[in-house]
Amino acid sequence: MSQEAHGQEGNGKVSRVIRIGTRKSQLARIQTDSVAEKLKKLYPDVLLEIVAMSTTGDKILDTALSKIGEKSLFTKELENALERNEVDLVVHSLKDLPTVLPLGFTIGAVLERECPFDAVVLHLKNTGKCLDTLPEKSIIGTSSLRRAAQLKKRFPHLEFKDIRGNLNTRLKKLDEKEDFSAIILAAAGLTRMGWENRISQVLNPDDCMYAVGQGALAVEVRVRDKDILEMVSVLHHPDTVLRCIAERAFLRHLASPWSPSFMGVLFQLYLTGAVYSLDGSDSLKETMQTSCLYNPCQVEEGVDEGAQRVGVTASNVPRASQDAAEKLGVDLAQLLLSKGAKEILTVARQLNDAR
Numbered sequence: 001m002s003q004e005a006h007g008q009e010g011n012g013k014v015s016r017v018i019r020i021g022t023r024k025s026q027l028a029r030i031q032t033d034s035v036a037e038k039l040k041k042l043y044p045d046v047l048l049e050i051v052a053m054s055t056t057g058d059k060i061l062d063t064a065l066s067k068i069g070e071k072s073l074f075t076k077e078l079e080n081a082l083e084r085n086e087v088d089l090v091v092h093s094l095k096d097l098p099t100v101l102p103l104g105f106t107i108g109a110v111l112e113r114e115c116p117f118d119a120v121v122l123h124l125k126n127t128g129k130c131l132d133t134l135p136e137k138s139i140i141g142t143s144s145l146r147r148a149a150q151l152k153k154r155f156p157h158l159e160f161k162d163i164r165g166n167l168n169t170r171l172k173k174l175d176e177k178e179d180f181s182a183i184i185l186a187a188a189g190l191t192r193m194g195w196e197n198r199i200s201q202v203l204n205p206d207d208c209m210y211a212v213g214q215g216a217l218a219v220e221v222r223v224r225d226k227d228i229l230e231m232v233s234v235l236h237h238p239d240t241v242l243r244c245i246a247e248r249a250f251l252r253h254l255a256s257p258w259s260p261s262f263m264g265v266l267f268q269l270y271l272t273g274a275v276y277s278l279d280g281s282d283s284l285k286e287t288m289q290t291s292c293l294y295n296p297c298q299v300e301e302g303v304d305e306g307a308q309r310v311g312v313t314a315s316n317v318p319r320a321s322q323d324a325a326e327k328l329g330v331d332l333a334q335l336l337l338s339k340g341a342k343e344i345l346t347v348a349r350q351l352n353d354a355r
Contacts, residue, residue, distance in 0.1 A: 016045070016046050016047065017046075017047045017048075017049055018039075018046055018047070018048050018049070018088050018089065018228070018231075019049045019050075019051050019086070019087040019088050019089075020032055020035070020036055020048060020049065020050050020051065020087060020088070020089055020090070020091060021051050021052075021053065021078045021081050021082060021086075021087035021089070021090040021091070022050060022051070022052050022053075022078070022090070022091050023052065023053065023054065023078070024052045024053065024054050025166040025167070025168075026166070026167070026168060026193070027166065027167050027189050027192060027193055028052075028091075029050070029052065030192050030193065031091055031093070031192060031217055032050060032091040033050070034192075034217075035091050035111065035217060035219060035235070036048045036050065038111075038235060039231070039232070039235070042234060043231065051081065051086065051087050053077055053078065053081065054077065075090075075092055075096055075097055075098075075220075078090045078092070078220075079102055079105060079220070082105065082220065082221075082222060083102070083104070083105075083222075088221070088222075088225070088228055089108070089219050089220065089221045089228060089232060090219070090220045090221075091217060091218070091219055091220075092217070092218045092219075092220060093213075093214075093216075093217065093218070094107075094110060094213030094214075094216040094217060094218040094244060095186075095211045095212060095213040095214045095215075095216075097213070097218055097220070097311065098311075099212075099248045099249075099251050099252035099310050099311060100252065100311065101220070101311040104222055104223050104224065105220055105221070105222060105223065105311075106220070106221060106222075106223050106229070106308055106311060106312070106313040107218045107219065107220055107311050107312045107313065108219050108220070108221040108228070108229045108232040108233055108313055109218065109219040109232040109233060109234075109235035109236050110216055110217075110218055110219075110236055110237060110240050110241045110244055110312060110314070111216060111217040111218075111219075111235050111236075111237055111240070112216075112237035112239075112240055113188075113215040113216040113237070113240045113243070113244075114187070114188035114191055114192065114215040114216075115187045115188055115191060115202070115215055116187075116188065116210040116214045116215035116216075117187050117202050117203055117204070117205075117208075117210055117215075118147060118184050118185070118186060118187065118202075118203045118208050118210060118214075119184070119185055119186070119187040119190060119199045119200075119201065119202050119203065120182050120183075120184060120199070120200045120201035120202075120203065121171065121174060121182060121183050121184075121185055121190075121198050121199065121200055122181070122182045122200040122201075123174055123175070123178070123180060123181055123182060124175070125178070125181075126138075126181055126182065126200075127200075129200075130200065130201045131151070131154075131155050131158065131182070131201065131203075131207075132155070134157075134158060134181055134182065135181075136157045137157070137158070137159050138157075138158050138159070138181035138182070139158075139159050139160070139161050139179065139180050139181055140158050140159070140160050140161070140180065140181060140182050140183065140184060141160075141161055141162070141163030141170065141173070141174065141179075141180040141182070141183035141184070142160060142161075142162070142163065142183065142184040143162055143163055143164055143170075144184070144211070145278065145348075145352065146209075146211055146276075147160075147184050147208055148160040148278075148280075149276035149277065149278055149279070149280045149348075150207070150208045150209065150274075150276055150280060151184070151207070151208055151280070152279050152280035153276070153279075153280025153281065153283065154206075154207050154208070154280070161179075161180070163180065163183055167185065167189050167190070167193060170183055170185065171183075171195075171198070182200070184203075184208075186210075186214055186215065187199060187202055187215075188214065188215040205272065209272065209274060212244075212247040212248055212250070212251045213244050213247060213248065216240050216244055219232045219235060223313075229313065230315075233313075233314070233315055233316055234316070236314050236316050236317060238314075238316070238317045238321075241312065241314045241317050241322070242317065242321055242322065242325040243325070244312070245309050245310055245312055245314075245322055245325040245326050245329070246271050246290075246325040246326065246328045246329040247271070247329060248310035248311065248312070248329065249309070249310050249325070249326040249327075249328070249329025249330050249333075250271060250273050250328075250329030250330070250332050250333045251329070251333075252310055252329075252333075253329065253330045253333035253334065254273070254275070254332075254333035254336060254337060254341060254345075270287050270288060270289040270290075271287065271288055271289075271290075271328050271329065271332050272285065272286070272287040273285070273286060273287075273329075273332045273333065273336060274286075274336075275336060275341045275344050275345055275348075276344070276348070277344055277347065277348050278348050278351050278352060282344055283344070284336050284339050284340060284341050284344065286332060286335050286336055286339075287332075288328060288331055288332045288335065289328075290324050290325070290327070290328040291324065307319065307322075309322050309323075309325075309326045310326065310329075
């Protein structure tokens, strides 16, 4: 922290105040509260203050995400507050964080991943159906080019239309109108909201590969704040860290300077990556494998400023494992690029810009 903030508890004990930045949506608050709860259990003498704010992505609701042109739609205002020392750390959905962070920032913790898959939420009139059995030309709502491109290829009888807003707003649009037969949402968000009963179908990776980092929460901090970095590092989930490093390395190497919206990944004991044209008619998909063994005995002590991997600082995960995970992502991206991925992504971006 750049400044000392303290509060006094009822027993007279002076405690440090840590300010946590978050978006204002109900889901963002639930996610941030879950992180704060973990920190409070680990550091009971620390006072935690939640600072909520709206981001560009929250404010612009009449334009498709892919058309706004801002890379940090859901993170920029939070990072500005972090830079101005108005907050000490920020909780994000990892999938919202670019693979290259602003200078001076790092991801200090990647928490254990919820289900990373996408889910179908059906309109009440379609109860009992799935995407396969919906009538011809049924309209499916999604704000994601990644989802639309893959699902157009898998379900050519369906039509896809942009739908914006937070989770509550999108569900309201589905339920109160008849514009959509179904919408596609992240299963993790529905689960965290306690709305698992709204999930009509979970899409397996053959239907729709999930986004890089989807289902994981990230804590972003200032690199210079070693005490905050060490404090949040205990929240790292090593298996999730390695998977997400591989995914983010794949995306950074493959996507820059192209939009990440056309790509998805599946990482189990291996990494599967793909690129798609906007209509899903042209695609490339490959799988590569590596060994990333987690041995707590191999963990290095202390924070190494030069040890960031695709924006993640994880001193409690063996460097060799992190290196292997990052190399897996880069190697897979290079393989796809050698087979024509750049051309698919370039055309997709040009067509999206022209719409």
